[in-house]
Amino acid sequence: MPDPLTQTLRLGRLTVHAIQAGLQHLDGGAMFGVVPKPLWERRIPADARNRIPLGMRCLLVEHDDGLVLVDTGLGNKEDAKFRDIYGVENAGAEGATRLEDGIRSLGYQLADVRRVVLTHLHFDHAGGATRRDPDGAVRPAFPNARYTVQRGEWDYATHPNERTGASYLPPNFAPLAAAGVLDLVGGDVEVVPGLHVVPAPGHTPHHSVVRLTSAGESLLFLADLVPTAAHLPLPWIMGYDVEPLVTLETKRRLLARAEAEGWLLVFEHDATVPWGRLAHDGRQYVLAPERSAADPVA
Numbered sequence: 264m265p266d267p268l269t270q271t272l273r274l275g276r277l278t279v280h281a282i283q284a285g286l287q288h289l290d291g292g293a294m295f296g297v298v299p300k301p302l303w304e305r306r307i308p309a310d311a312r313n314r315i316p317l318g319m320r321c322l323l324v325e326h327d328d329g330l331v332l333v334d335t336g337l338g339n340k341e342d343a344k345f346r347d348i349y350g351v352e353n354a355g356a357e358g359a360t361r362l363e364d365g366i367r368s369l370g371y372q373l374a375d376v377r378r379v380v381l382t383h384l385h386f387d388h389a390g391g392a393t394r395r396d397p398d399g400a401v402r403p404a405f406p407n408a409r410y411t412v413q414r415g416e417w418d419y420a421t422h423p424n425e426r427t428g429a430s431y432l433p434p435n436f437a438p439l440a441a442a443g444v445l446d447l448v449g450g451d452v453e454v455v456p457g458l459h460v461v462p463a464p465g466h467t468p469h470h471s472v473v474r475l476t477s478a479g480e481s482l483l484f485l486a487d488l489v490p491t492a493a494h495l496p497l498p499w500i501m502g503y504d505v506e507p508l509v510t511l512e513t514k515r516r517l518l519a520r521a522e523a524e525g526w527l528l529v530f531e532h533d534a535t536v537p538w539g540r541l542a543h544d545g546r547q548y549v550l551a552p553e554r555s556a557a558d559p560v561a
Contacts, residue, residue: 266283266318266534266535266536266537267283268282268283268361268364268365268368269281269282269283269365269368269369270537272527272538274475274476274477274480274481274482274527275476275477275478275479275480276477276478277324277325277326277457277475277477278324278325279322279323279324279325279475279482280322280323280324280325280365280369281320281321281322281529281537281538282320282321282322282323282361282362282365282366282369283318283319283320283361283365284318284319284320284321284335284336284337284353284360284361284362284365284391285318285319285336285337285351285352285353285354285360285361285362286316286317286318286319286350286351286352286353286534287316287317287319287337287349287350287351287352287353287387288310288312288314288315288316288317288349288350289314289315289317289349289350290312290313290314290315291303291304291307291309291313291314291315292313292502293501293502293503294315294317294490294501294502294503295493295494295499295501295502296499296500296501296502296504296507297498297500297502298498298499303493303499306493307491307493314350316350316534317490317491317532317533317534318530318531318532318533318534318535319334319336319337319353319362319387319388319531319532320334320529320530320531320532320533320537321333321334321335321336321362321365321391321531322334322473322475322484322529323365323366323369323371323376324458324475326455326456326457326458327456328377328378328455328456329375329376329377329378330371330375330376330377330378331376331377331378331379331380331454331455331458332366332376332378332379332380332405332408333379333380333382333473333484334380334381334382334388334389334484334486334531335362335379335381335388335389335390335391335392335404336353336360336361336362336387336388336390336391337351337353337360337386337387337390337391338360338386338390338391338392338393338394338395338404338435339358339360339391339394339395340390340393340394340395340401340432340434340435341386341390349387360391360394362391363404373404373405373406374405374406374407375407376405376407376408377407377408377409378408378409378410378411378454378455379392379405379408379409379410379411380410380411380454380458380460380473381410381411381412381416381436382460382470382471382472382473382484382486382487382531383413383416383420383466383467383469383470383471383486383487384412384416384417384420384431384435384436385430385431385467385487386430386431386432386435388486388487388531389435389436390432390435391404392404392405392410392435392436392439393434393435393436393438393439395434401434401438402438402442403438403439403442403444408444409444409445409446410439410444410445410446411446411448411452411454411460412436412445412446412447412448413447413448413449413460413462413469413471414447414448414449414469415449415468415469416467416469416470416471417436417445417447418469419467419468419469420436421433421436421437426505427467427505430503448460450462457475457476457477458473458474458475459473459474459475459476460473461473461474461517463486463488463513463517464506464509464510464513465488465500465504465505465506465507465508465509465510465511465512465513465514466486466487466488466501466503466504466505466506466510467505468505468506468509470486470487470488471486472484472485472486472488472517473486474526480527481524481525481526481527482526482527482528482529482538483517483521483526483527483528483529484529484531485528485529485530485531486531487501487503487504487531487532488510488513488514488517489514489518489528489530490530490531490532490533491530491532491533491534491536492530492533492536492539492550493533495518495541495547495548495549495550496547496548497511497514497515497518497547497548498511500514518541518548521540521541522541522542522543522548525540526540526541527539527540528540528541536550539551
C-alpha cells in the first residue's frame with residue numbers, strides 16, 4: 264500500500280516532512296530500462312497495462328530561514344487524457360492537490376513556504392510549482408517563495424527536442440520567470456545553510472539531487488537518480504534517462520559516499536518506501552536493516 268500523506272523525521276536540529284504528493288503509474292519497462300521484466304517485476308509488480316505505481320514524494324524542511332520545499336509533484340493543470348495516460352492520482356480535498364493538503368495538514372499554508380528547490384523541470388517534479396486558478400490563469404503556487412533551479416536545467420528545458428519535449432511543459436516553469444521569482448544557480452550550491460543542490464547528471468544533463476546536513480547528520484534526496492529502492496543496483500537505470508551511462512557513474516560516486524558516511528536516502532518515486540540507509544551485500548547496494556528504535560529508517 265502507498266505510504267501515508269505525510270511522514271516526519273528529525274535530522275540533527277531540523278524537522279523534515281516527507282509529503283506524498285500523489286501517485287502516477289508508468290510503464291515498468293521504461294522505468295527499468297534494460298533490466299528484464301522477470302527481474303524488476305519481483306520488486307514492483309505491474310498492472311494489466313504493464314504500469315507500476317510510483318510516488319511523487321516531496322520534502323518540506325522546517326529551517327531557520329523559513330520553510331523549504333524540495334520538488335512539487337505534478338500540480339493541478341493537466342486534463343483527463345493526460346491523467347489517464349500517466350495514471351495520475353493526486354487530487355486532494357476541495358480542489359486542492361495532495362501536496363497542498365499535506366502542507367496544510369502540517370499546520371502551514373502555501374504562503375508560508377519561502378524557498379522551493381526543483382531538482383529538475385520534468386512535469387512530475389515541477390508541475391506543482393505553479394497552479395491554475397479558477398479564472399484559468401497560471402501563477403506560482405507559493406506566492407512568497409523564491410524558486411531555485413540549475414541554470415543548465417533551465418536552458419535544457421526551455422530548448423527541448425523531439426525526445427525531451429513531452430517531459431518539459433512550459434506552464435510548469437515559464438510563469439516563474441515571468442513573475443521574477445526564479446533563481447538560477449550553477450554547480451554545487453548551498454541554497455540555505457545546510458541545504459545543497461548537488462549536480463547529479465544522467466537522467467537529464469543538469470539533473471540535481473539535494474543534500475541536507477544538520478548536527479553531523481546527512482540526508483540525500485535522490486530525485487530521479489535512484490527513483491525507488493528497487494533502483495539501488497548500479498545498472499538498474501530508467502529508460503527515461505537521456506544519458507544512462509552518465510547516470511551509472513553518478514550513482515557509483517554518490518552511493519559510495521552515502522554508504523561510507525551513513526547518509527539517509529530519500530526515494531522520491533517509491534510508492535511504499537520513503538527512506539533508508541545503504542549496505543552492500545558483496546554484490547550490490549541494498550537497504551540496511553533498521554539501526555535502532557530511534558533511527559527514522561522505516
